Amino acid sequence: MIPRARLGFALRNFSSSATTYKHVSHIGGKPIMLPTTVSFTPSPTALTVNGPLGTTSVPLHSFVRINFPEKDIMEVSVEDAEIKVQRQMWGTTRTHIYNAIIGMTEGFKVPLYLVGVGYRAQLEDDPRGTMDGGNGRRLSMKLGYSHTVYVPIPPHISCEVPTPTKIVVSCTDKHLLGLFAAKVRGHRKPEPYKGKGIFVGDEKIRIKSVKKK
Template identity: 50%
Template sequence: MSQLSATNRLLVRSFRTSTRTQSHIGLAPIAYPPSVAFTPEAGSLIITSPKGEQRVPLPSFVRISTRNAPLTDSSIPLPANELTVAVEDPSIKGQRASWGLTRALIANAVTGLTDGFAVALKLVGVGFRAEMDKDPFPTPETTGQRLKLKLNYAHFVYVPIPRGIVATVPNPTRIVLRGSDKQQLGQFAATVRSWRKPEPYKGKGIFVGDETIRLKDVKKK
């Protein structure tokens, strides 16, 4: 009886096994305002808006299409304009993986060029301070400003702010970064954080967003 049950279970398992040919993320349409425009180019998709421009990699097997919403009597588009992402053959694992990734990158670019992204950094530690400072050695890749950080080193730490990112210091222990490129914003926040990563014994360091750390007990002899 147990042997028969095991055989039945194997049969059921074999029949239930199937190849997933859809991407839940890739299937979701992307709503965008009329101020956003899309221009396909060789190997990429250029997304423009009054706030700037971003370029998203576009594999050759990815297809995009847009749908403009009809205007109502009050000339307000309802529902919003939509962009959909598809691939030539969803049964191919590589195409299915790029499907969701490409859709996510396009959605992030649209959000960044319309609403923008923001991330806050919190300085935790006695004597930790931050302030804005003019960069005496600006480059074409920077804005001419830099963060001046006091992190219990024997010297100040200076971090030039790259173009595309706006930094403000509402109080000495809080830094707010804003930008339209989510990847660039996250990379710069990680660069600032790397100067004083949160440590688990006293809970001091630079925390990004809602980051928390579990404190450890100090080892006693």
């Protein structure tokens, strides 16, 4: 017998039907529209993407399923979305495949802006050639130091300097592009007092005011 003091609580928490919750990935569940210029070669461990700009491969876990319900549509799923690891990799795998498709058809591009008095950049031949794993070209940058900063350009990166304070880098791999942009930015990270530094894309920082004594 339920005491009167707990009767209301018991009635509020009583349900005549069981509720079943099913985990769904909001990102992984989105179908991918396939361009006509891209072809795919699936295997148990990877999905090879072929496009106008080249070929790349996306690793696949054994529980990932790739389906083509229509000719121009791809769907990504997993064996059991109730398992945490599978649920986590569902959206991640879908994102990697989508980025591979964009990379092989359009490529990725990001601008870097040099902000500061006397800051400037230019492209030049690397006297060391490809010794450091570069493509024979390098960035030469004046960033407020007493010395010039040199950054070799990797073979997978394309680089342009349309103006002395703007660098445009492009690549078919979004991850590799981000790593190179971060490397260049690391030579003069934006500082919050005068707003000087190398800014990536539409990056903005909050300017801090100097406290007066």
